Amino acid sequence: AQSVTQPDIHITVSEGASLELRCNYSYGATPYLFWYVQSPGQGLQLLLKYFSGDTLVQGIKGFEAEFKRSQSSFNLRKPSVHWSDAAEYFCAVGAVDSSYKLIFGSGTRLLVRP
Amino acid sequence: DTEVTQTPKHLVMGMTNKKSLKCEQHMGHRAMYWYKQKAKKPPELMFVYSYEKLSINESVPSRFSPECPNSSLLNLHLHALQPEDSALYLCASSQTGTGSHQPQHFGDGTRLSIL
Numbered sequence: 001a002q003s004v005t006q007p008d009i010h011i012t013v014s015e016g017a018s019l020e021l022r023c024n025y026s027y028g029a030t031p032y033l034f035w036y037v038q039s040p041g042q043g044l045q046l047l048l049k050y051f052s053g054d055t056l057v058q059g060i061k062g063f064e065a066e067f068k069r070s071q072s073s074f075n076l077r078k079p080s081v082h083w084s085d086a087a088e089y090f091c092a093v094g095a096v097d098s099s100y101k102l103i104f105g106s107g108t109r110l111l112v113r114p
Numbered sequence: 115d116t117e118v119t120q121t122p123k124h125l126v127m128g129m130t131n132k133k134s135l136k137c138e139q140h141m142g143h144r145a146m147y148w149y150k151q152k153a154k155k156p157p158e159l160m161f162v163y164s165y166e167k168l169s170i171n172e173s174v175p176s177r178f179s180p181e182c183p184n185s186s187l188l189n190l191h192l193h194a195l196q197p198e199d200s201a202l203y204l205c206a207s208s209q210t211g212t213g214s215h216q217p218q219h220f221g222d223g224t225r226l227s228i229l
Contacts, residue, residue: 043220104156
């Protein structure tokens with residue numbers, strides 16, 4: 001069965017520092033991968049997606065993610081974090097059956113130190 | 115600004131009340147979704163509509179009743195809810211009615227509290 005693991009429940013970084021949020025997926029073939037961000041009291045906003053092709057994907061708000069098949073990973077990165085980036089981040093994989101399901105990881109809460 | 119609009123933003127209701135949550139999108143998407151999200155948890159899929167037909171029902175209790183009047187609107191009718199149903203209810207839509215490769219676009223949700 002497909003699954004997504006986000007090993008870090010919380011991450012704290014200083015403003016201006018770089019960021020990497022980890023995501024590991026379980027699936028044999030190339031998955032459809034997504035990163036979403038959720039600010040308090042709001043819905044989920046799509047940051048970026050990967051289907052195929054270039055393994056380095058650029059997203060909104062200065063985020064990027066790299067698909068590494070050998071490590072079954074799709075880590076999210078940002079070179080310089082802003083205080084407004086504090087939020088919950090969800091990695092998700094699209095189900096490969098005929099459904100439309102997104103399988104979410106448990107999320108990583110990002111805290112930003114001034 | 116979100117392109118999926120949900121109303122109301124907050125709802126407090128008693129266990130005997132009947133209420134409805136509404137969702138609207140004008141992106142021409144043909145698949146619409148309801149999710150339930152508890153605090154500090156990822157969203158859980160409840161229902162999927164594809165081309166206005168119910169496609170997935172994740173064994174949700176019958177006190178939740180979805181309705182898709184047209185391709186732009188999605189309602190969730192609530193009746194006789196329990197305190198454990200208190201959560202953030204998220205609506206989402208995606209471009210086509212097939213395939214999980216289409217990204218889903220979420221509304222800001224309705225925060226539901228059951229007294």
